[in-house]
Amino acid sequence: MIDTSFVGPFLPEIVLLAATLLVFLLDVLGVRRLEIAGAIGVVGVGVAFFLVAADLGFSPIAGFATIPSGQINVGGPTGLYAFTSLGLVFQLIFLTAAFLVGLASLSRPTGERGASIFYGLLTLATLGMLLVAIAADLIFLLLAIELTSISTYLLVAYTRKDGRSLEAAMKFYIVGALSTTLSFFGASLLFGAYGTTNLRAIAGMGSAGVPTLVLLGYGFLIAGLAFKVTLVPFHAWAVDVYDGAPTDVSAFLAGGTKKIGLFAFFLVFLGPILAVKASGASTLPFGTGPFNVGPVLQIALAAAAVLTMTVGNVLALLQKEMKRMLAYSSISQAGYMLIGVTVGTAPAIAGATLQIFAHVLMKGGAFLVVAAVAGVGVGPLITDWRGLGTRRPLLGVAFGLMLLSLAGVPLTIGFVSKFVLFSSAVEAQGWFVWLAVAGLLNSALSVFYYARVLKVMFFDVADPMPTTVPLAAAASSARLAFGGIGVGRAAAIALVAVVIVAVGIYPQLLLGPIQSAAQHFVNVGP
Amino acid sequence: MTTLILSGFLALSAGLLAISIFGILTRRNFILLLIAIEIGMNAAILNFVYFAAFSGATTGLDGQAIAVVLIGFAATEIAVGLAIVLALNRLKGSINVAQAIELKL
Numbered sequence: 001m002i003d004t005s006f007v008g009p010f011l012p013e014i015v016l017l018a019a020t021l022l023v024f025l026l027d028v029l030g031v032r033r034l035e036i037a038g039a040i041g042v043v044g045v046g047v048a049f050f051l052v053a054a055d056l057g058f059s060p061i062a063g064f065a066t067i068p069s070g071q072i073n074v075g076g077p078t079g080l081y082a083f084t085s086l087g088l089v090f091q092l093i094f095l096t097a098a099f100l101v102g103l104a105s106l107s108r109p110t111g112e113r114g115a116s117i118f119y120g121l122l123t124l125a126t127l128g129m130l131l132v133a134i135a136a137d138l139i140f141l142l143l144a145i146e147l148t149s150i151s152t153y154l155l156v157a158y159t160r161k162d163g164r165s166l167e168a169a170m171k172f173y174i175v176g177a178l179s180t181t182l183s184f185f186g187a188s189l190l191f192g193a194y195g196t197t198n199l200r201a202i203a204g205m206g207s208a209g210v211p212t213l214v215l216l217g218y219g220f221l222i223a224g225l226a227f228k229v230t231l232v233p234f235h236a237w238a239v240d241v242y243d244g245a246p247t248d249v250s251a252f253l254a255g256g257t258k259k260i261g262l263f264a265f266f267l268v269f270l271g272p273i274l275a276v277k278a279s280g281a282s283t284l285p286f287g288t289g290p291f292n293v294g295p296v297l298q299i300a301l302a303a304a305a306v307l308t309m310t311v312g313n314v315l316a317l318l319q320k321e322m323k324r325m326l327a328y329s330s331i332s333q334a335g336y337m338l339i340g341v342t343v344g345t346a347p348a349i350a351g352a353t354l355q356i357f358a359h360v361l362m363k364g365g366a367f368l369v370v371a372a373v374a375g376v377g378v379g380p381l382i383t384d385w386r387g388l389g390t391r392r393p394l395l396g397v398a399f400g401l402m403l404l405s406l407a408g409v410p411l412t413i414g415f416v417s418k419f420v421l422f423s424s425a426v427e428a429q430g431w432f433v434w435l436a437v438a439g440l441l442n443s444a445l446s447v448f449y450y451a452r453v454l455k456v457m458f459f460d461v462a463d464p465m466p467t468t469v470p471l472a473a474a475a476s477s478a479r480l481a482f483g484g485i486g487v488g489r490a491a492a493i494a495l496v497a498v499v500i501v502a503v504g505i506y507p508q509l510l511l512g513p514i515q516s517a518a519q520h521f522v523n524v525g526p
Numbered sequence: 527m528t529t530l531i532l533s534g535f536l537a538l539s540a541g542l543l544a545i546s547i548f549g550i551l552t553r554r555n556f557i558l559l560l561i562a563i564e565i566g567m568n569a570a571i572l573n574f575v576y577f578a579a580f581s582g583a584t585t586g587l588d589g590q591a592i593a594v595v596l597i598g599f600a601a602t603e604i605a606v607g608l609a610i611v612l613a614l615n616r617l618k619g620s621i622n623v624a625q626a627i628e629l630k631l
Contacts, residue, residue, distance in 0.1 A: 160613050178550050181566035188573030195585050
């Protein structure tokens with residue numbers, strides 16, 4: 001008799017795999033309509049979201065849980081995968097990104113090719129992201145990241161006829177392949193140093209192993225993963241790729257797949273850092289005690305965090321195109337999130353998680369608005385958005401909310417997440433306070449370029465340029481409803497705007513579950 | 527004696543990785559880039575086998591198993607790269623990376 005009890009916990013992943021295979025099967029059979037592929041993709045992601053939320057134990061739907069309650073947050077040695085509350089929270093974050101992008105893409109032009117390819121790859125990439133969130137083994141983690149990466153290389157190029165997006169795919173592929181090589185090389189050195197690839201086992205051996213081998217291994221891993229997370233100096237590809245990719249795909253890359261790299265940072269680097277904290281050793285690597293890799297990692301990650309947010313913000317100030325400005329702002333936000341990994345306390349992890357969720361909404365939403373605005377005939381330059389706030393008030397207000405949230409203005413989710421994150425760094429005392437100071441200074445700097453866009457949108461007078469979409473004729477079709485934006489995209493943008501404000505006004509909505517998940521993570525390890 | 531031999535093998539894979547990174551950074555032909563990428567993956571794969579072989583029985587067959595999985599993975603990655611090469615060649619009639627200049631750097 002074959003034991004099938006291990007299937008249940010993987011039901012969300014199986015749903016996504018089934019959706020992927022179904023979309024590709026229908027494509028082979030000649031069924032390539034956007035509505036059908038889109039419905040399968042969005043429903044698949046929605047069902048997976050429902051199942052993961054049930055696993056987390058949200059009260060009305062907890063009865064649908066597929067993971068036995070005794071299997072979540074179990075300490076001790078693990079196999080290839082382990083279910084933690086934080087991992088499930090991240091699964092929800094990843095599924096949110098996929099759901100928003102899938103919903104918005106329902107409004108793509110009718111004649112466009114490749115709808116089935118788009119939705120098939122979207123669900124496949126999401127499947128890889130879910131696997132990242134439950135990984136407990138370095139090789140399993142890297143292979144799950146690659147499942148997502150390979151899907152996204154193709155997702156960038158799915159139109160096949162657009163020179164810009166093919167070129168973006170080529171750059172993305174080359175950089176991605178280089179980062180994969182570095183990650184696996186680092187993993188092989190850690191395997192040599194510790195004799196295992198299990199993340200919990202590795203976390204407990206921070207002071208073991210040959211120091212040269214350990215430091216080189218972690219160094220290659222940081223470099224490889226830094227490409228995925230767009231840390232400076234491994235960030236240059238991101239701007240070109242976000243700029244050249246179809247904008248819905250940019251939303252998925254910036255809002256979704258970049259976050260798997262951050263969760264990989266949680267899994268790989270928080271282990272040794274937490275182990276050092278538990279042992280009460282010095283948090284500076286210059287002591288005279290025995291070698292331990294944890295403090296070295298903290299210094300390296302802190303340097304990367306400060307460098308990333310500063311360089312990202314300064315370059316964002318200089319951009320003239322909307323997509324490139326958002327891409328640089330996305331780079332700088334990765335620096336904020338890294339503060340959480342560096343500090344490594346439960347509140348800091350909660351703050352970083354909230355910041356990641358906020359970034360999915362803000363950045364993903366912002367790219368979706370850019371796609372909508374491009375669809376109604378507005379150019380790529382920031383100055384092309386002149387007067388958009390008065391011409392399309394609802395769209396303008398939604399985009400304004402996302403920018404205010406990115407800048408960290410109170411009553412938005414961006415303020416809550418930055419507040420939790422920076423205050424956790426201050427609470428941690430010592431040199432961590434300087435991370436909070438760097439973060440605050442950078443937030444102030446970032447206000448400049450977000451405010452500039454707001455000024456252009458709401459206070460500059462528009463040219464007497466007619467909108468290219470005939471509004472009266474457009475209203476008849478659902479795809480062109482809301483003045484050429486479409487029902488799906490309008491729903492996705494509205495959803496983002498509502499959640500940004502709702503969490504901003506009532507943070508406990510999310511903060512409670514995330515904080516308890518972060519506490520569990522600190523207790524049981526990655 | 528064993529450590530001496532192991533470090534020799536490690537030097538080999540470090541050299542392969544250096545060749546790979548150098549190739550990725552300097553080559554302008556996409557096919558040669560793919561070859562450079564493959565060399566780098568093989569450096570990592572070889573490392574797993576060395577460490578497994580030299581650690582004796584303590585890691586079991588983990589290293590060798592990982593190596594086999596990674597060989598399969600590397601093939602997948604290269605297949606996707608070739609697909610991008612084909613699409614690029616059809617659209618532009620060239621697989622030279624340096625000619626891809628539509629996006630500014």
